[in-house]
Amino acid sequence: MTYKGSFATLRPMNAVRKLGAYTLGHLYRMGTMGLFLVRMLAYTVIPPVKLIRLLKQIRFIGFQSLLVIFLTGAFSGMVLGFQGYYSLSRFGSEAFLGPMVGLSLIKELGPVITALMVTGRAGSAIAAEIGIMRISEQVDALELMGLNPYRYLMVPNFLAAVICLPLLTSFFDVVGIFGGYVIGGKLLGVGPGTYFMEMANYVEMSDIMEGIYKSLSFGVIISWVCCFKGFYTSIFTGFGAEGVSKATTQAVVLSSVLILVWDYFMTSLLF
């Protein structure tokens, strides 16, 4: 009886203790992640920047993403062309297909889809590469050579993402707008003059800048989350191949969620 009684009193205490430990663990991770961002930003503005590595990462994140951005941009624009035409034709406003496709892509779909594609293609690879370097002690080897891992691993990825995301987004927008024109203009009969002139009338510079600001911030989110998850693989996600696999999954999921959440706040602020 005494044994059962002591269990009964311990169970609620254990639950509280576990909840406390869980909360503290999450706060610790969030604090570590915040400090990681501060360090990454600090080493970005303190020279020297590793130029060769930066160019390599620009090639990887930017140039090598062009095909996937072309495909997603073209098909997103084409879908918008179809959906926009059928929606607008209900109100007899087919002439506004150009502005609808342009504004949707430039302000919202371009930055978000580009960021999600780059997260899946490059962000996952960044997290996996740094994670493998961490578990195989390559990061320790860098430190023991008197070299700073932030300068070698994080800053080139951060700068490359911040440089490439706006460029890739612009490419996505242009391809998407032509995709919309192929459907709306060539297939469904909206004239090129109407499509492009109305777009020029309604799309303003502030709309374009909104998309650029969003893509810049998404570049920060992707490089921050993916580098962090890779760098802290053995500490927060476990050891070995399983740890790297978890870190990569978490990097992609957290980056994607943060992109969508941050997109909402940016839209609210810039609306």
Add this chain to the structure above:
Amino acid sequence: MIQIENVHKSFDGHSVLKGVSLTIPEGKVLALIGASGCGKSVLLKHVAGLMTPDQGRVLIDDQDIGSSKGKPLRALRERLGFLFQGGALFDSMSIFENVAFPLKEKTRLSDALIRSRVFDELERVGLAGSEFKYPSQISGGMVKRAALARALVRDPEIMLFDEPTTGLDPVIGDAILKLIDACHQKLSFTGIIVTHEIPKVFSIVDRVAMLHEGTVKAEGSPQDISASEDPAVQAFVGKEFREA
């Protein structure tokens, strides 16, 4: 000189080091022996500044590496060479690039001089002809030798070896130990070798320390340790001697 003073370290409430104190005079090499999991590699990582002690300190020429940060820490580490158990070669670089990397990043040597230095170093460790292979294309023994070349290429004052012969066959293992000895003769570094190679390692070191249950169970010259009557030391060293 390396001074390890009363170092304690715990992981998740489990004490690994319980007050370890050791001194390694300049130019001398210490073999750190003990059962697997007794904290040898953990202690070595404290000396390299990759871990900080919960209590106690590690001094390198009177400078506390555990409390050093930023530039002073990097300056201390530039004097260190570390041979990792798995080699820790950069797997996206060739053997040549791995060995050249510290020279390219930390010196102002010309490309031609770096090239000749790297080729010399790789020849010294017996890797001539494998310069442009990648770590995944060579054997475990070759990885260890390439890692040794990378660790030694900048003539470190202090060398730390984490189980340099583990996982290698006896012939390659002997060759690595002889290579370490030859490098010590040439460079006169202060060193710590974490190893299970007893008694082979006794012929190339000046001192031996045995870790047991988180503390230094015995310390002395290789002869002292071999002749120790402590049951824990005998159980470990004696067994290894009998097997040898």
